[in-house]
Amino acid sequence: MAGRIRDTDIALVRERSPIAEVVSTRVTLRSAGGGSLKGLCPFHDEKTPSFTVSPARGFYHCFGCGAGGDVITFVMESEMLGFTEAVEWLASRAGLTLTYEESPGGRTVQQPKRSGQRQRLVEAHVAAAEFYAEQLGTPGARPARQYLAERGFDQAVATEYGCGFAPTEWDALTKHLRGRKFTEDELVTAGLAKQSRRGTLIDRFRGRLLWPLRELNGDIVGFGARRLLDDDDGPKYLNTPETPIYKKSSLLYGLDRAKREIAKRHRAVVVEGYTDVMACHVAGVPTAVATCGTAFGAEHISVLRRLLMDQDEFRGEVVFTFDGDEAGMKAARRAFEEDQRFVAQTFIAVSPDGMDPCELRLANGDMAVRDLIERRTPLVRFVLQSTMDRYDLDTVEGRVAAMRACAPHVARLKDRAQRPEYARWLAGRLGMEIEPVTRAVAEAANAVARGQRPSAPAAEVPTEPAVQRPSSEDPVLAVEREALKLAVQDPVLAGPMFDAVEAVAYTHPVYVAIREAIAAAGGVVEGTSGPEWVQRLQDGCDDLVAQSVIGELAVEPVRRDGEVDARYAAVLLARLQEIAVVRQIAPLKNKLQRLNPVEKPDEFARLSGELFALEQHRRGLREQAIGGL
Known part of the structure; x- marks a missing residue:
């Protein structure tokens, strides 16, 4: 039986496998401030990037789907590998040789490298x-x-x-x-x-x-x-047929070569064949890719969106180059149906004589291929025109039928601001007044909306109320979150002062669970910063929400412009204790106000002493916090 990989080898693999470098093979990452990087999550479909990588801590976390972990976890999830195979994959990438061990009768046996x-x-x-x-x-x-x-x-x-x-x-x-x-x-x-x-x-x-x-x-x-x-x-x-390593629905030919240029130029060119990809690259269009024996679909879109950083704040371009024949027209219409999955603007580039990029380069040279891409047409306009071409626009019946056929395409435009403009464009092409076209688009939009409306929910079964995830923007919980963030990211800096603040100082049940997990792990004095510490805390949490939040805390930037040092830690933890003391003072004051000191002098004296002590403690913490600033 093959043995386990030596722990020191696993640590070396982590050290020699920078997480940002490994993640960047699948996701375009951009600076998010505080030393963190952000991109579109490779594990779920999203329009706004919530996938965060912390190179300094060797950890990633998606605030959208909750996926997170270290570089080994990323390879396991993205490559569909087991732990051992993921370590082997990274070791091979880093040029490292692994040692395997097992201990029959207490004896260590060295084994050669194995492959999954x-x-x-x-x-x-x-x-x-x-x-x-x-x-x-x-x-x-x-x-x-x-x-x-x-x-x-x-x-x-x-x-x-x-x-x-x-x-x-x-x-x-x-x-x-x-x-x-x-x-x-x-x-x-x-x-x-x-x-x-x-x-x-x-x-x-x-x-x-x-x-x-x-x-x-x-x-x-x-x-x-x-x-x-x-x-x-x-x-x-x-x-090649579908295999454990080949999935044609998500693989794009040439993407390994084109990925950096796609991310750099914010443009992807989708062609139809292998020679078209080669022709485009040779001609100076290095962003060209092609599907592999299947239609361009949702999984291909997900791959491109991550590379394009296809999000609401940024609009890239996807340019399709289909043949000018009927098959090409059908492909263009299918692409438009998938257009709503992109935030990027979609275009089509069709040679006037129907030549594909490879034929165009052969006939007219490299410049003709580059010009083809630059003379791209918005995909919606192409689809509208090809739809109108099916009708006899010289007759009233033909124009009305064309309008009705085109209106749903305009109504489905994801950019609502474009709808009235394309309605006006459509009216001009049909030779009709704008009002009936606008009305047809509005009716089509209403029909789409009615079709998307969810059905009435079934009778609900009473369930226990779910614990809500604490918001990272909640100002009331901000200090609690920052304190836990410090313990997760830099336990050495958090130090014994953090361990001295017990779980009762935290108000949100998720934060309480995380604080208890830290205590169960021996406190921060037992922790060493890095993915192993994060994983240890997650393993110590039974609450799935808490596990996910730990992943968030591992990559989330600290809310401080200056250096995160021992002074900052002292101020933060003093502030956390002060807030906890204030919560104790408020109910005590209320109780004293309701108490008659003549009727119950002993209880009044006791409570007054407790209040005085708490007020003194609060002032001390306040001075400590202010003095550390």
């Missing part, structure tokens, strides 16, 4: 890509080289994009990879081989030009294969 399933499948694809690339130079690959040359790509470009050729033999790749110690089960699971009718293992791709399909982090997880030979009765394009 994902790592093995990726390694098989890397080996396959190398094999295919080598085959591209063989005599049998002449049709593949000719295909690339006819589309304007020389050997240097083919090499840069990892193009390869699958030999026509039944099991050329299978034999090669079996010789590299990959098992038959691994080859079938990876989608590189399949069972023949006779039960033997054969290659999935034969006699085809291939492109490696890479994830955002650069890992090869599949292949796209183009038919070349006349006797190949398979589909024109054949992709």
